[in-house]
Amino acid sequence: MKLTNDRAAELKEDFPIFRRKIHNQPLCYLDNAASTQKPQAVINAIKDFYEHSYANIHRGVYQLSQEATEQYEDAHDAVGKLIGAGENEIAFTRNATEAINLLSHTIKPLVEGSTILLTEMEHHANLVPWQQLAKKEGMKLSFIRMREDFTLDYGDAEQKLADDCAILSVSHISNALGTINDVKRLVGLAKKNGALAIVDAAQSAPHGAINVKEIGCDFMAFSGHKMLGPTGIGALYGRHELLEQMEPFQTGGDMISSVTYESAQWNDVPQKFEAGTPHIAGGIGLAKAAEYLQNIGPESISAWEKELLKHTLESISSALEKGDIRLFNPGHKHSAGILSLNLAGIHAHDLASLMDDMGICIRGGHHCAMPLMNKLGVAGTARASFYLYNTTDDADRFVAGLKKAKEMFN
Numbered sequence: 475m476k477l478t479n480d481r482a483a484e485l486k487e488d489f490p491i492f493r494r495k496i497h498n499q500p501l502c503y504l505d506n507a508a509s510t511q512k513p514q515a516v517i518n519a520i521k522d523f524y525e526h527s528y529a530n531i532h533r534g535v536y537q538l539s540q541e542a543t544e545q546y547e548d549a550h551d552a553v554g555k556l557i558g559a560g561e562n563e564i565a566f567t568r569n570a571t572e573a574i575n576l577l578s579h580t581i582k583p584l585v586e587g588s589t590i591l592l593t594e595m596e597h598h599a600n601l602v603p604w605q606q607l608a609k610k611e612g613m614k615l616s617f618i619r620m621r622e623d624f625t626l627d628y629g630d631a632e633q634k635l636a637d638d639c640a641i642l643s644v645s646h647i648s649n650a651l652g653t654i655n656d657v658k659r660l661v662g663l664a665k666k667n668g669a670l671a672i673v674d675a676a677q678s679a680p681h682g683a684i685n686v687k688e689i690g691c692d693f694m695a696f697s698g699h700k701m702l703g704p705t706g707i708g709a710l711y712g713r714h715e716l717l718e719q720m721e722p723f724q725t726g727g728d729m730i731s732s733v734t735y736e737s738a739q740w741n742d743v744p745q746k747f748e749a750g751t752p753h754i755a756g757g758i759g760l761a762k763a764a765e766y767l768q769n770i771g772p773e774s775i776s777a778w779e780k781e782l783l784k785h786t787l788e789s790i791s792s793a794l795e796k797g798d799i800r801l802f803n804p805g806h807k808h809s810a811g812i813l814s815l816n817l818a819g820i821h822a823h824d825l826a827s828l829m830d831d832m833g834i835c836i837r838g839g840h841h842c843a844m845p846l847m848n849k850l851g852v853a854g855t856a857r858a859s860f861y862l863y864n865t866t867d868d869a870d871r872f873v874a875g876l877k878k879a880k881e882m883f884n
């Protein structure tokens with residue numbers, strides 16, 4: 475179903491947090507790229523599990539443990555369905571960061587002197603693990619150039635992918651700029667050159683229709699808390715045959731099939747990658763979030779967020795002078811519902827705290843993308859990011875906040 479302003483306002487009612495006020499004003503939550511709010515359905519799923527079905531999984535022969543095991547295992551399928559994954563292609567992790575760390579510790583083959591290719595707009599989560607791997611294995615790091623308009627230079631990507639690239643790991647949507655990267659094209663180029671292709675979908679899996687088979691990637695990482703789910707749970711998608719070949723990331727209980735004093739045999743995928751007692755309630759909560767998103771329709775979520783962005787950009791251009799604002803966004807056609815900006819003479823943190831006084835939650839800072847901020851020549855930006863429960867009223871409050879901040883600082 476198409477999302478409209480009325481529908482978004484209706485959806486807001488599913489989220490109990492929107493009943494509270496911040497500084498005596500209705501909560502205007504625009505920090506969805508950092509984390510999203512939770513609908514009652516997700517809260518209830520977690521509560522129900524603890525109240526009625528809680529036990530540790532995989533170990534008990536008793537009914538309660540079997541019920542918990544079934545719910546937790548089924549949760550993998552529900553989450554996989556959202557991104558078009560096949561059976562046993564989803565391993566739960568703590569978050570996208572852990573999923574990428576898992577890969578940087580386990581993928582093979584790694585050839586000394588070959589390149590790990592990223593982009594200039596990566597979140598630290600898709601940068602630092604690869605820096606570590608490059609150091610350890612004597613590999614090189616390279617970055618697909620970002621153009622002046624905040625989109626990637628695909629000609630540069632083509633050249634760099636042809637230059638002994640072993641691993642391509644790219645964000646689908648930049649958390650700092652909103653730029654939607656053409657991952658299908660990049661993955662296609664990577665495959666042509668025999669590289670492994672990884673997609674950081676932390677900002678895309680929550681916000682639109684994704685199909686890993688259509689994209690053709692080998693791996694994909696995302697976090698539950700950015701898609702209406704609980705914190706402490708995320709997912710790694712991997713092509714089954716690759717997950718089968720990989721060594722485990724962490725070892726211990728649950729990830730083994732048999733152990734002697736001297737050695738151990740690994741369990742099947744995904745258990746091989748889920749050592750120790752996992753975040754069982756988290757997995758169940760994330761499955762409920764995936765179901766909620768499916769019911770709304772991922773295409774309608776991305777379309778609505780684009781509309782909100784377009785509306786905001788138009789309002790900004792009529793509310794503020796061009797010289798008063800610097801936008802770090804490729805325009806609504808190439809962007810998800812994320813808008814980074816700076817107001818002349820106002821520090822991003824000051825702007826964010828002024829907005830807070832008005833009940834508006836935005837983020838000010840480097841957005842875990844320090845190299846990108848350096849490239850842009852700024853210490854940070856103020857960022858508003860939309861989700862399915864935001865309305866044009868939220869966008870208008872944000873723009874009014876910008877106007878007020880400008881007047882106050884003048």
Ligand SMILES: Cc1ncc(COP(=O)(O)O)c(C=O)c1O
Nearest residue numbers: 569570571597599645649676697
């Ligand atoms: C593009 C991108 N990748 C990775 C991450 C890391 O997510 P998490 O902190 O949930 O592991 C984020 C978080 O903001 C992100 O925006």
